[in-house]
Amino acid sequence: MTSLTLPDIAAQGNQQTLPLDWVGMCGIALPLLIEGRNVAAYADAGVSLDDGTSRGIHMSRLYLALETFEQQTLSLQLLHDTLGQFLASHAELSTRAYLRLTFDHLLKRPALISPLAGWKRYPVSLDARLENEMFHVELSVHIPYSSTCPCSAALARQLIQGQFDKDFADKPLTRDEVRQWLGSSAGIVATPHSQRSLAKLRVRLADGDIRLGELIDAAEAALGTAVQTAVKRADEQAFALANGQNLMFCEDAARRLHQALHRLDWVAGFNVRVEHAESLHAHDAVAESRHHWPTRG
Numbered sequence: 035m036t037s038l039t040l041p042d043i044a045a046q047g048n049q050q051t052l053p054l055d056w057v058g059m060c061g062i063a064l065p066l067l068i069e070g071r072n073v074a075a076y077a078d079a080g081v082s083l084d085d086g087t088s089r090g091i092h093m094s095r096l097y098l099a100l101e102t103f104e105q106q107t108l109s110l111q112l113l114h115d116t117l118g119q120f121l122a123s124h125a126e127l128s129t130r131a132y133l134r135l136t137f138d139h140l141l142k143r144p145a146l147i148s149p150l151a152g153w154k155r156y157p158v159s160l161d162a163r164l165e166n167e168m169f170h171v172e173l174s175v176h177i178p179y180s181s182t183c184p185c186s187a188a189l190a191r192q193l194i195q196g197q198f199d200k201d202f203a204d205k206p207l208t209r210d211e212v213r214q215w216l217g218s219s220a221g222i223v224a225t226p227h228s229q230r231s232l233a234k235l236r237v238r239l240a241d242g243d244i245r246l247g248e249l250i251d252a253a254e255a256a257l258g259t260a261v262q263t264a265v266k267r268a269d270e271q272a273f274a275l276a277n278g279q280n281l282m283f284c285e286d287a288a289r290r291l292h293q294a295l296h297r298l299d300w301v302a303g304f305n306v307r308v309e310h311a312e313s314l315h316a317h318d319a320v321a322e323s324r325h326h327w328p329t330r331g
């Protein structure tokens with residue numbers, strides 16, 4: 035068989051000497067192993083091209099370095115080793131390596147009262163980089179929850195009081211009549227507005243495991259009214275009660291999350307952003323809080 039030499043354009047010299055900050059591939063399909071389950075993820079893999087005289091990087095070497103994710107459980111060590119491999123396969127060319135993994139993490143959540151359960155989807159991204167031998171990992175997760183406006187609740191209560199004064203102005207009060215009135219929409223004339231809300235958490239991981247489930251649980255416990263999966267009427271009623279006891283502005287939600295993340299000793303720094311998709315307005319109410327986090331970014 036004649037052996038054919040394949041042209042290697044990437045290895046050619048470059049006429050314009052210009053280093054590049056990031057070169058690689060985006061949207062690579064990649065199965066991950068997380069908590070014993072296979073998860074369909076996408077990877078963006080890249081390196082810096084510091085040697086501006088080289089035309090290109092070797093994309094296939096980054097691609098092939100990702101193969102281990104299929105067999106090994108996702109861990110900080112695996113991310114670190116992979117980035118190390120990116121750089122080792124680009125000696126003389128690159129000093130910085132980057133890997134972003136994005137996937138949906140599914141958790142089974144029980145109903146509040148009924149014996150039902152269902153799956154909840156949490157979009158996740160993991161950004162790892164190796165720069166000057168320093169390894170950094172940022173975990174980002176989006177957590178939906180429900181929030182009821184405390185101001186709207188107070189305004190609604192005032193209207194209900196006014197209606198009570200009107201309806202019972204000249205009447206002697208009987209327990210039964212009041213009870214009936216409380217159960218009628220003619221009595222409870224106003225309801226506060228609630229909104230589906232979103233907490234966007236970004237945390238810098240110190241050494242240890244990627245404790246994704248623990249992070250989500252801590253955030254949902256702090257928020258109090260996570261959105262539900264399987265719901266019967268009994269669950270909906272319990273949810274209405276939980277919301278009535280858990281009124282919050284976006285500022286309240288951001289402060290609660292700040293305190294909850296601060297308690298996690300494996301979190302080296304964080305950025306919290308909450309978005310309340312208001313039903314009062316066509317715009318959102320938003321609050322942010324950070325700790326050991328650069329102001330921008």
Ligand SMILES: Nc1nc2c(ncn2[C@@H]2O[C@H](COP(=O)(O)OP(=O)(O)OP(=O)(O)O)[C@@H](O)[C@H]2O)c(=O)[nH]1
Pocket residue numbers: 042044089090091092093094095
């Ligand atoms: N650098 C670079 N490569 C690209 C690009 N688009 C496609 N490729 C292709 O990616 C393929 C893999 O490149 P390399 O990793 O250098 O492949 P290779 O030379 O067979 O592998 P090595 O011998 O390990 O260098 C080549 O066929 C490139 O043409 C691009 O924009 N930049």
